Amino acid sequence: MLRALLQRNWGLIPCGLLVFLIFGFSQGMAAEGKQPNVILLLTDDQGYGDVGFHGNAQIRTPHMDELARQGMELTRFYCSPVCAPTRASLMTGRYYYRSGVVHTSRGGAKMYGEETTLAELLQGAGYATGIFGKWHLGDNYPMRPQDQGFAESLVHRSGGIGQAPDKPNSYFDPWLWKNGQREQGKGYCTDLFFDAALEFMDRQAQAGKPFFVYLPTNAPHTPLEIADSYWKPYQEQGLDETTARVYGMVENLDENLGRLMAHLDQTKLKENTILIFLGDNGPQQKRYTAGLRGRKSWVYEGGIRVPFVATWPGHIPAGTQSAQIAAHIDLLPTLLDMTGTPKPKSLKLDGIDLTGLLTGKVKTLPERKLFFQVHRGLTPQRYQNCAVVTQRYKLVGYPGTFGEENLMRDAEPVLELYDLTSDPGEMKNLISTQPDIAAGLRKDYERWFADVKQSRNFQPGLIVINSGKENPTTLCRYQDGTFMQGTSEGWMVQVETPGRYEVEIQRGADTKPGKLTVNWQGKRSHEFLSADQASARFELQSGTGMLDIWFQEEGADRVYPGDNSTRGDVILKRLD
Known part of the structure; x- marks a missing residue:
């Protein structure tokens, strides 16, 4: 800030x-x-x-x-x-x-x-x-x-x-x-x-x-x-x-x-x-x-x-x-x-x-390169679904692999090269005929990837539990939980205001008695809930790390919700 x-x-x-x-x-x-x-x-x-x-x-x-x-x-x-x-x-x-x-x-x-x-x-x-x-x-x-x-x-x-x-x-x-x-x-x-x-x-x-x-x-x-x-x-x-619905939404946007x-x-x-x-x-x-x-x-x-x-x-x-x-x-x-x-x-x-x-005062910008890369998962891999764009050329790496969290690596990455001035539709791959240009852009990409990694090592932002700033705090499992291999392991948080919290969990289809468990700072504690209960009180100490909270039905294995639903979402309300 x-x-x-x-x-x-x-x-x-x-x-x-x-x-x-x-x-x-x-x-x-x-x-x-x-x-x-x-x-x-x-x-x-x-x-x-x-x-x-x-x-x-x-x-x-x-x-x-x-x-x-x-x-x-x-x-x-x-x-x-x-x-x-x-x-x-x-x-x-x-x-x-x-x-x-x-x-x-x-x-x-x-x-x-x-x-x-x-x-x-x-x-x-x-x-x-x-x-x-x-x-x-x-x-x-x-x-x-x-x-x-x-x-x-x-x-x-x-x-x-x-x-x-x-x-x-x-x-x-x-x-x-x-x-x-x-x-x-x-x-x-x-x-x-x-x-x-x-x-x-x-x-x-x-x-x-x-x-x-x-x-x-x-x-x-x-x-x-x-x-x-x-x-x-x-x-x-x-x-x-x-398409009709999309165009209708755009037409409404245009009216606004x-x-x-x-x-x-x-x-x-x-x-x-x-x-x-x-x-x-x-x-x-x-x-x-x-x-x-x-x-x-x-x-x-x-x-x-x-x-x-x-x-x-x-x-x-x-x-x-x-x-x-x-x-x-x-x-x-x-x-x-x-x-x-x-x-x-x-x-x-x-x-x-x-x-x-x-403003029209200059017609040409300094020569530059733009870099793009996106993917699912919290661990970026070099070359995955990436591109380097210059005024004329474009290098593309592993196109179409946005959703692959475990990209298989070849001895050499899958790369494509296009001349956007003559081929804006990217139909003619020049990777074999322009190897020197591709090699130069590849080095530029590698320097960029190392540089952006150095900034924060690809670590997502931290949710800060501070009752003076936000109380209660809603922890959404699908949107903000730390997913590894498709499974939410909890939330990376920093607890700034320690104390006693009311912990409420969205149980979803869980209708039987069971226990609500909180795993924080190496300490695991739980409270038993009846079939109609969804909350219990727990002590949270100051610290930074993975806060894992889940409900487990009596006699059943733990369920790891991973879909875009509210099941497993948690509301923390500080009571002190």
């Missing part, structure tokens, strides 16, 4: 004074005076082909198309091929492996609380900060949005509405978390997130305060829930129901973007607002991809190349494009520059500032 970063650099000076000293002068203002507002709209599983301005004649996205006419499109903008890794890179300007995020669930989507986020930096520069939608970087202290720089939040938990621990739930009248408190919304989730964002913007504008609005929608991610009026017309055009754009016009905020729209990865299902190969979870272009448009009237020229390669890691340094927010000297970033490119 920003506070920790500042204190590491300037010792005993109070953090509040440091923020004033750093951000309180002219450095905290944009170059031309008034700090611009920032809106970052990130959609979920909307691929490169899921917009009209990329040649999709079936989908209706008039407002996204208009946005592209009003600003600059980066036609080769890249993200990670799945959700949480992209979000970690957007928030930190760093490759996600450095942040504690390893993949999307089963213990792998927890960003360390001490990571410095874009929200924290802009908040320190005087911005009002709000998130409305999908966070997916940790549901517990110190990883929640409110711990990471967002003064206001309306989010769902986990990776999606209806996933553990928020079961049952729906895109209609969803249960959401507003500033840490659970409440039920009335309406469709995307509409609710935009409603809250617009209301937040109005409040800040009336107070004369610049705002940072992060709008990471969960649409069009599964489950594909949308009103019939949106998807039925696509089905009537001959599209299959899955239109509402946002009209609101900026009506409130006269448009001229001083940076609006960025992008997707987080490729499409989950098979559909139009504008000729790109692959989709979500793949490191082919269809999995990592996403729509990207940026607008800022008077600064970003309208109706322009650039084919320079850029990525999620670049947004933090770019927005810091555009808002006049200084970067702490010790903050190490992987991204670069794109301001010159977006």
Whole structure:
């Protein structure tokens, strides 16, 4: 977190004074005076082909198309091929492996609380900060949005509405978390997130305060829930129901973007607002991809190349494009520059500032390489589902192995090489005809992998049990448990507030008496529960390590729940 970063650099000076000293002068203002507002709209599983301005004649996205006419499109903008890794890179300007995020669930989507986020930096520069939608970087202290720089939040938990621990739930009248408190919304989730964002913007504008609005929608991610009026017309055009539902969800998104754009016009905020729209990865299902190969979870272009448009009237020229390669890691340094927010000297970033490119002052970026890799499991393996992208070439390693936790190794890794300038569809593998280029990119990848491993050794972020910050604490087994070979071994936690806790477990289908067991810091203790009981009291000492809690029916072996359900989830409530 920003506070920790500042204190590491300037010792005993109070953090509040440091923020004033750093951000309180002219450095905290944009170059031309008034700090611009920032809106970052990130959609979920909307691929490169899921917009009209990329040649999709079936989908209706008039407002996204208009946005592209009003600003600059980066036609080769890249993200990670799945959700949480992209979000970690957007928030930190760093490759996600450095942040504690390893993949999307089963213990792998927890960003360390001490990571410095874009929200924290802009908040320190005087911005009002709000998130409305999908966070997916940790549901517990110190990883929640409110711990990471967002003064206001309306989010769902986990990776999606209806996933553990928020079961049952729906895109209609969803249960959401507003500033840490659970409440039920009335309406469709995307509409609710935009409603809250617009209301937040109005409040800040009336107070004369610049705002940072992060709008990471969960649409069009599964489950594909949308009103019939949106998807039925696509089905009537001959599209299959899955594609029709996705396109209906995107059309609803487009309508909300239109509402946002009209609101900026009506409130006269448009001229001083940076609006960025992008997707987080490729499409989950098979559909139009504008000729790109692959989709979500793949490191082919269809999995990592996403729509990207940026607008800022008077600064970003309208109706322009650039084919320079850029990525999620670049947004933090770019927005810091555009808002006049200084970067702490010790903050190490992987991204670069794109301001010159977006404003048209430069046409070509320095030669660079971008790196991508994702997989299931908490132990990254070299070359697994990886890619190195340059302005011309791309090296791909073990494509399509996202879900393989025990990748079999050959004497030499399976590698492919493509010339993206002449072959954007990645149809012609040049690995045998361009061995020198492949060898150079392979060395670059190996250096990168060793470097990101050195950051945290691929260890996911820690849940901190601190009753002053979060009480009770919900431990979701599927999302946050430490999974090894498909089995949850418990949760990696740090207990900061020792004492007596009420431990409640979701028993699921267990209907017989049995015992509730807590294994912590080398000490195993248990309490017997009757058929209708689900909780008991235990003492938890301070410490860091694996906290394992389970219920075992009398006379039965222990069951290790591994599915996306709430069975085995635990609620810890400190009583002292």
